[in-house]
Amino acid sequence: MSDPTTTTTPRAPVTVLLADDHAAIRAGLRIMLEQSGRVQVVGEATDGDVAVRQTRALRPDVVLMDVRMPGTDGITATAAIVGERLAEVVALTTFDLDEYVLGMVRAGAAGFLLKTVGAGELVDAVCRVAAGEGVLAPEVTRRLLDAVASHVRAAAPAATPADDRVASLTARERDVLDALGDGLSNADIAARLVVSETTVKSHVSHVLAKLGVRTRLQAGVLARDLRGSG
Numbered sequence: 001m002s003d004p005t006t007t008t009t010p011r012a013p014v015t016v017l018l019a020d021d022h023a024a025i026r027a028g029l030r031i032m033l034e035q036s037g038r039v040q041v042v043g044e045a046t047d048g049d050v051a052v053r054q055t056r057a058l059r060p061d062v063v064l065m066d067v068r069m070p071g072t073d074g075i076t077a078t079a080a081i082v083g084e085r086l087a088e089v090v091a092l093t094t095f096d097l098d099e100y101v102l103g104m105v106r107a108g109a110a111g112f113l114l115k116t117v118g119a120g121e122l123v124d125a126v127c128r129v130a131a132g133e134g135v136l137a138p139e140v141t142r143r144l145l146d147a148v149a150s151h152v153r154a155a156a157p158a159a160t161p162a163d164d165r166v167a168s169l170t171a172r173e174r175d176v177l178d179a180l181g182d183g184l185s186n187a188d189i190a191a192r193l194v195v196s197e198t199t200v201k202s203h204v205s206h207v208l209a210k211l212g213v214r215t216r217l218q219a220g221v222l223a224r225d226l227r228g229s230g
Contacts, residue, residue: 013040014130017058019051019077020066020092025115029064032119039126048077055086061130063089067100075103082108082214088129105221108214132201133186165211166226173210176203180216181223
């Protein structure tokens with residue numbers, strides 16, 4: 001017989017807004033997300049302007065944002081959503097590593113997903129981003145970090161990231177930054193450094209604050225740039 005004094009509070013589903021100009025893609029994403037029982041799709045948008053307005057009205061936890069859309073594109077919409085701290089944004093891409101992807105990093109996207117992503121990976125990524133962790137599929141993230149960091153160095157070869165912000169990091173925070181540059185999740189960082197995930201989350205927060213960046217992806221790009229300039 002169960003203890004009447006013990007109650008279990010069901011975990012609320014992660015709420016998501018889908019922003020893509022292709023109805024078939026939105027329908028597929030909705031099915032994969034909602035079949036899990038862990039995610040609720042609260043709205044859809046066909047362009048960036050609608051995505052921003054819907055996000056303001058619905059306040060989802062995560063926006064899945066197509067990079068290229070007619071009218072207001074995903075970069076502009078992401079910058080507005082992140083700038084107003086309305087939701088976390090995950091970019092949906094065909095993984096063309098070009099100025100659009102670099103723009104999404106600068107705009108503050110928490111991560112990137114391929115449009116061919118499977119249901120399990122999609123749901124896991126959305127839930128992790130909602131919990132404050134970037135989308136860190138290593139085979140995608142490491143390629144992205146390498147490409148973006150290379151782009152940044154090519155665009156500004158005289159610039160150096162080894163400034164006062166990086167110098168202010170503790171030795172352990174530098175270890176965490178290096179791990180972010182490898183595209184590691186909190187669990188992987190915890191295993192590498194032999195600490196708890198709670199400790200890792202605290203270190204990541206400190207690293208982002210000291211570097212003046214919003215996302216772990218932006219910190220990872222800086223880490224890669226540091227390696228290239230070292």
